[in-house]
Amino acid sequence: MTSVSTPPTHRKLRQVALAVGIGNFLEWYDFAVYGVLAVTIGSLFFAGDDPVVSTLSALGVFAVGFLFRPLGAVILGIVGDNLGRRAALVISIIGMGVATVLIGFLPTYSEVGVLAPVLLIVIRALQGLSAGGEWTGSATYLIEGAPVGSRARYGSVISATGSLATAFGSFFVLTLNTIYTTEQMLAFGWRIPFWVAGILVVVGLFIRLRMDESPVFAEIQKQKRIVKNPLISGLRRNWKAAVLTLAFGTMHGVGYYYISTYTVNYLQVTVGLPPRSALLITGCGLLFHSGFCFFAGWVVDKVGRRRPNVLAALGFVIVPIPAFALMGTGNMLLVIIGFLLLIVIHAFASVTCVVLLVELFPAETRSSSSAVAFNFAVAFIAGPAPYIAGWLAATLQSPIAPAFYLVGLAVIAVIVLGKMLPESKGWNLFLDRPTWDTHKPVVEEPTAIATSR
Template sequence: MANAATAELTRVRRRTAVAVGIGNFMEWFDFAVYGFFATTLGALYFPNDNAAISLLSSLAAFGVAFFMRPVGGFVLGSIGDRFGRRFALTLTVGMMGVTTTIVGLLPTYEQAGIIAPILLVLMRCLQGFSAGGEWTGSSAFLIEYVDAGRRGLFGSIISATAALATIAGSLIALGLNSWLTEAAFDSWGWRVPFLLAAPLGLIGLYIRLKIDETPVFQEIKEQKAVVANPLLTGSRDNFRAIVLTFFFASVQGLGFYYLATYVVTYLTTTVALQRTHALALVAAGLSFYALMCPVAGAVSDRFGRRPINVLGSLGLAVLVFPAFLLMSTGNSALVFLGIAVFAICQSMVSVTTVVMLTELFPAQTRGSGSALGFNLGLALIGGPGPFVAAAIATASDVRAMPAIYMVAVALAGFLVVLRWLPETRGRDLGMDAEAPRIGGRLRA
């Protein structure tokens, strides 16, 4: 009987992991694909005689979505704490699918004038609102299902599927650039990946409606312990955890968007590689990153979240500038090596971030607290990263100089987590569990 119950629990966990991974893939494919078409969108929606200004305008529209992420985090995190993790995740994938599809249908500046970029920015804001509840919501949903000894390994699904979604976007961009003439691409080809959001969103919505609520939230409901105002309560009771999350989330978010979005722009505009060549190299690098995520997760299950996150943050601070030096050569092997060095450090930071977003916060305010710290970090530090990096590249003659922003943020994050990050591995995630003490290690 016990063996049957264990087998059923294993099946439920695997089904949940698959459902969360597929839904997360759909969400981040929609959100990230904009970055691969930043140059084209800059020319179509922000036309200017200076190509650099058009690109910066397009990247600014990319970054503005991140300023809506805290708002989405406030609302969707609170919804997750009050009405359930599954309900909040269903909202995020539905909203992302609709808004991304609309981007694919928008008229260009030439067709509609100033209303075109206004509508584009509005859709990016709604995408940011949706994304504000996705990463933390998916993390909580998945980690609350998993036994303590495998949270890192299972949590790596969130990081890996985000990378795979970006790879899918880059391969579609690569295919369109290869198969279509420049005129056809600028006319309608760029719309294809955005319009794919419609069927992908429906798939993600269906899958999330088929999974059950997490055992932790079911316990909260059964005990009638749902917090009436989780955002206010969580902000007051988890202030230190929110501040700490802001720092390690800033490093994680900035690293991911450098790796997944800016590197393509960097290789095409600064290093002057052909776009198809640059997309292929980034896809290969992101594939390596996706493979490294479960490795980093398993290692964090063995040695703890704290040492892996600290080491990854230090690696980003020390190795990103040399990685950009390698990429700046334009040599394919060295470009890939530079991306791979970046990816190893990023996988360590990313996977531990996924798990700590759940392990650092009490069950009743987990969605609100983690979403607040995480999305503020991405809005203020991570989201503007591609824009800041492109601006640095425009202003400097040193090809590797865009790495400086990443180095500075990673160094600040390293110093904070080294001093204040507790060890959360093995922590009980139930509603009566004691919260970890920020500034000291929590014994597993």
């Protein structure tokens, strides 16, 4: 075992945080626009006149993209552990940008029939592959170079820009709905947000190509600690961290897609609000979420990761049913209150998720292990959430029915997290800690980085 100096931080930390935030914004804008336009896309790409059926079909395709996220996590995670964190982020944004722009040029069902949804599914798969390494890749890159006492605050940039991207998408579509008639939106207006993504991705790619490598990965390269098979080695040695990631990753993922994707469709299809009202409520709510994430990051840096994360999971057990009951009334004030309840809980679930993804896994296998475990939760549990929520509402004919899926998952998460989640505040991100699950960091000199192999 050897030791080196205090863990380095990014040379220009604020600029790095801004660069990561902008890139993350662009990536999730691309992914979110589809969800915001699900009702319109459903009517254009699927046969039938029933708005519920077409919306469910569009949300089903939304879930298809998630099925490819684990494969993208494997590919981009291994790239991150072997070639560098920056390389994975560059590949991710290129793939997402190409896929998103292509959606804007797809022919509709009335033009090519069943080929239209087939092409949509193929492109959604490419989006899923690209997104597989984005959230965990951005978190790893940024937090590895952040000061020990400020990791959550810098990590909150990831959560904040993700929701900000969805808010921007919502307001963009709202603006288009104001400028164009319904007929014009169906004819060409829905394509514009996807075309704009092309411009945004060029900006994001330029920024990412100019970023330096993560200081942790640079040190790993310097010490020749690259692992040939990081995924197999990482998951075998850190399976408890992977189980925990499934739990808190599910809470973040399901909560996020409820507030960012499903609610705007729920308010239109189930509650019966006009599209403009639904977009305005969700867009403003997500702006609030974006700002509140920074407060959540400050709290998490002060009190630690365990309590806020477990309490957020418990909140998802208690709050969703009354929140959907409030939104289901259709009263604007009650809708806003119900939506804000979900947003506040999710902010803590999201920020703690971002930090834990980095702190619970050792440096050599962090990129691949965290990406695969997180994206498994997102793909198979969180990804289908908008579809399942919509199906519950349509089948049970109850405005509170969508809450059942979130509450059921939260009950399981509370049990797992309450029993297994350690307090990782202050852990050394260079430390290879196979016994992390003792709820105690390995004792080292405060100025030393322990390395092995």
